[in-house]
Amino acid sequence: xxxxxxxxxxxxxxxxxxxxxxxxxxxxxxxxxxxxxxxxxxxxxxxxxxxxxxxxxxxxxxxxxxxxxxxxxxxxxxxxxxxxxxxxxxxxxxxxxxxxxxxxxxxxxxxxxxxxxxxxxxxxxxxxxxxxxxxxxxxxxxxxxxxxxxxxxxxxxxxxxxxxxxxxxxxxxxxxxxxxxxxxxxxxxxxxxxxxxxxxxxxxxxxxxxxxxxxxxxxxxxxxxxxxxxxxxxxxxxxxxxxxxxxxxxxxxxxxxxxxxxxxxxxxxxxxxxxxxxxxxxxxxxxxxxxxxxxxxxxxxxxxxxxxxxxxxxxxxxxxxxxxxxxxxxxxxxxxxxxxxxxxxxxxxxxxxxxxxxxxxxxxxxxxxxxxxxxxxxxxxxxxxxxxxxxxxxxxxxxxxxxxxxxxxxxxxxxxxxxxxxxxx
RNA sequence: GUGAGUGUAGCUCAGUCGGUAGAGCACCGGGUUGUGGCCCCGGUGGUCGUGGGUUCGAGCCCCAUCACUCACCCCA
Numbered sequence: 001x002x003x004x005x006x007x008x009x010x011x012x013x014x015x016x017x018x019x020x021x022x023x024x025x026x027x028x029x030x031x032x033x034x035x036x037x038x039x040x041x042x043x044x045x046x047x048x049x050x051x052x053x054x055x056x057x058x059x060x061x062x063x064x065x066x067x068x069x070x071x072x073x074x075x076x077x078x079x080x081x082x083x084x085x086x087x088x089x090x091x092x093x094x095x096x097x098x099x100x101x102x103x104x105x106x107x108x109x110x111x112x113x114x115x116x117x118x119x120x121x122x123x124x125x126x127x128x129x130x131x132x133x134x135x136x137x138x139x140x141x142x143x144x145x146x147x148x149x150x151x152x153x154x155x156x157x158x159x160x161x162x163x164x165x166x167x168x169x170x171x172x173x174x175x176x177x178x179x180x181x182x183x184x185x186x187x188x189x190x191x192x193x194x195x196x197x198x199x200x201x202x203x204x205x206x207x208x209x210x211x212x213x214x215x216x217x218x219x220x221x222x223x224x225x226x227x228x229x230x231x232x233x234x235x236x237x238x239x240x241x242x243x244x245x246x247x248x249x250x251x252x253x254x255x256x257x258x259x260x261x262x263x264x265x266x267x268x269x270x271x272x273x274x275x276x277x278x279x280x281x282x283x284x285x286x287x288x289x290x291x292x293x294x295x296x297x298x299x300x301x302x303x304x305x306x307x308x309x310x311x312x313x314x315x316x317x318x319x320x321x322x323x324x325x326x327x328x329x330x331x332x333x334x335x336x337x338x339x340x341x342x343x344x345x346x347x348x349x350x351x352x353x354x355x356x357x358x359x360x361x362x363x364x365x366x367x368x369x370x371x372x373x374x375x376x377x378x379x380x381x382x383x384x385x386x387x388x389x390x391x392x393x394x395x396x397x398x399x400x401x402x403x404x405x406x407x408x409x410x411x412x413x414x415x416x417x418x419x420x421x422x423x424x425x
Numbered sequence: 426g427u428g429a430g431u432g433u434a435g436c437u438c439a440g441u442c443g444g445u446a447g448a449g450c451a452c453c454g455g456g457u458u459g460u461g462g463c464c465c466c467g468g469u470g471g472u473c474g475u476g477g478g479u480u481c482g483a484g485c486c487c488c489a490u491c492a493c494u495c496a497c498c499c500c501a
Contacts, residue, residue, distance in 0.1 A: 004492085059499050063426085081501085110501080115426080117495060126501060193498080209497090257500090268501095279501055306501030332459060363459045371461035382459060396461070 008114070008122025018323040020311060023154050024107065027127050027305065030150040034142070036105040036129050041085040043109065047075040053084040053293060055260025057200075064112040078111035081259070083286065083302060084293075086130045091295035100298075101133040119277035119309050128283070128304035132290065135299040137234050140265045140285065141241035147269060147281055147303055148247045156271075156313045159280060161248065163267040164255035165235035167227035169288060172263075175226035176202055186216045203256040222253045231264055238265055261286040265301065271313055280313060281305040325356035326417055328370030332363045332382035341381040344391070344406065353413050371396065377416070379409060 005011065012020060028038075047067050054061050066078040079085055086104055089095075095102050107127040114120060129146070131139055144161070151159055167175060183190065183198040183205060190198060191210040198205055206217045227235075242249055249267075257266045266284035274280065283303025291297040327348065331341025345355045356373055358366030363380070370378045380392035380401075391409050394401035404412055414420040 007492090064499080112500080114499065115497095116493090117497095120500070124501065128501090259500095276496065276498095277500065282501060304501055309501060330460085362454090364455095364457080364461080365453085367459095367461040369461085375461095378461080380460075384459080392460090394460075399461090401460085 006122070008116040010121060010123075014323075016311070019314065019318070019320050020307065022320050023311060023314070024127065024307070026154050027150055028105075028107075030146065030153055031105045031127075031129060034103070034129075034146045036103040036131075039086060039089060039104045039106050041079075041082065041089060041106050041108070043079055043111075044076050045079055045085055045088065047077040049084050049088055049293070050077055050080060053087065053259075053261055053289060054081070058260055060112060060259065064114055066111045066113055080112045081110055082106050082108075082126055082128045082304060083130060083259075083261070083289075086128075086302075087132070087286075087290055087293055087295070087300065090130075090132055091290065091293060096133070096296050096298060099133075101131070103129070103131050105129045117277065118275040119306075119312065121308060125307035126304040127307060128302055130300060130302035132300040133298045134301075135287065137237035137241060139301060140234075140238040141245065141247075143283070143301055143303060144238075144242060144249070144267060145245055145247050147267075147283075147305075150305075151269060151281070151310075154310065155315055155318050156280070156310065158273060159269045159271045159313070160250060161267065161269050162250050162252035162255055163238075163265060164252055165224055165227055165231060165264060166257070166262055166266050166284070167223060167231045168263040171226070171228035171231055172223075175221070175223050178221050178226060179203065179205075179223075182220050183216070186219075189213070189216050201256075203254075206254040207256065217254070224251070224253055234264055257282070257284055261289040261292070263287050267303070273313060274309055277309065279306070280309045322374055324374050325354040326375060327353055327377045327379060327413060328356045328358060328366070328373060328375040330358045330363060330366040330370070330378055330380045332366070332380065333386075334383050337381055337383045337386045340386050340406075341379075344379065344381060344409070348410055348413065351410055351414065352419055353410070353417065377413065381406075 031038075047065070050065060051061050056062075060080050065080055067075055070076055086106055090102060090104070105128065107125070109123050109125050111123050113122060116122060129143065131143055144163070148161060166172060179202045180198065183194075183202055187195065187198070189212045190205065191208065191213055194205045194208050194210070194213050203223075205213060206220060208214065208217065224232075224235075239251075255266050255268055262284040264285045264287070267282065268279045269281040270278040271280055272278065281303055283301065285299065285301040287299040290300055329341050329345040329348075331338035342357070345357055348355050356370065356375060358369060363382075367378060376396055378394040378396060380394060385391050385403070385406070388403075389406050390403045391406050392401050393404050393409060393412065411420075
């Protein structure tokens, strides 16, 4: 028996990893453009951090965390999401003491013990931003605009941005009471799951897929009619800014975030191409969170993008530059010639040319491999070339080749590959 | 945690009525003393997921088990 990877943990092979890093670079670029700076966070935190921020009774905290005790008996958990760590770091490092508005982004793996399925893995990667300290609707609109922009920027088009207003700690309970009351009056029409949820987490009933429950949900009171005047004004201001800005969205009162810290604006970017796990990015406002974790009473909001899901949405013809060598070195003939080829390859690499090595087999085989690897040039160095102190420089695309002095091939390649400008500059 | 589906070559899959395995792609070699793609020829590669049972005989039938996938749930 060979040792296999852990369930829900995957390898990302060359090719896909290249696409991954290119997309990541583009998103990083957008984050920078919007003024966010990267924060590098630990993967491991005290379990208490997530219990206090996400909510003790959330699904994630109750049964999806990789929690264990370290050798001193302290309960630690692999992070199931990024916001809790970012806020913890913000407080711990007194980031509120400088500019009152702090913009952070993070990237990396998150861990949740769930049954794997399409678009859902136990280790998955997120890129997320946190904008802490800005209570204004402009902050919400700005963050939504960033999300809208970067989805388009990486080439993903068929996504829907849906937003909702969740109210805040002052006005949401009144809505939940109203909803519970309504659901209680329709108990006989609800499915077993929803009967359970009606009390504990009534908003979950609203996006049940059972037909009878959909009918019940259709007549349910909308949260948009129940939030307080301030929350409503905030939401309307955000919508007005999005409209002015031309950001397309729909208002979906059924959006319920699974983490307790969200207030007011909550949103999801979804695609029907993703299967059941259809959210590619999601986030919202979390104004009470920093204070709840022992920090100052400052507002915040953010979102996270699911990298695996985003990559699944990329069009097949996405123009991703290759990460394969542009030059292949072929050494043929005697041991001396092959040695010379090896040394030349090494010298070229040290000067910045990506060189693949032919593997020392037959000339035909080495050329075939160079072709399959997509090399634009092949350098052939055999006994004949060694004797004359030159090499054959073959242009694979134009099917032409020339003999050039061995000492000059580096400069020639740097120029042809467009790599010499950085040297001059 | 619940349900369904699928496990045959590196990959995608055929495999009839039970008679101890095949294709395409990939990989390797040759056709060209040292020149790639296309074409032609040849080759490597399989405890048919695993264990048990039925049978003269099991990839195929039965039982168990494991893995993977999708869905519920939950969420990025």
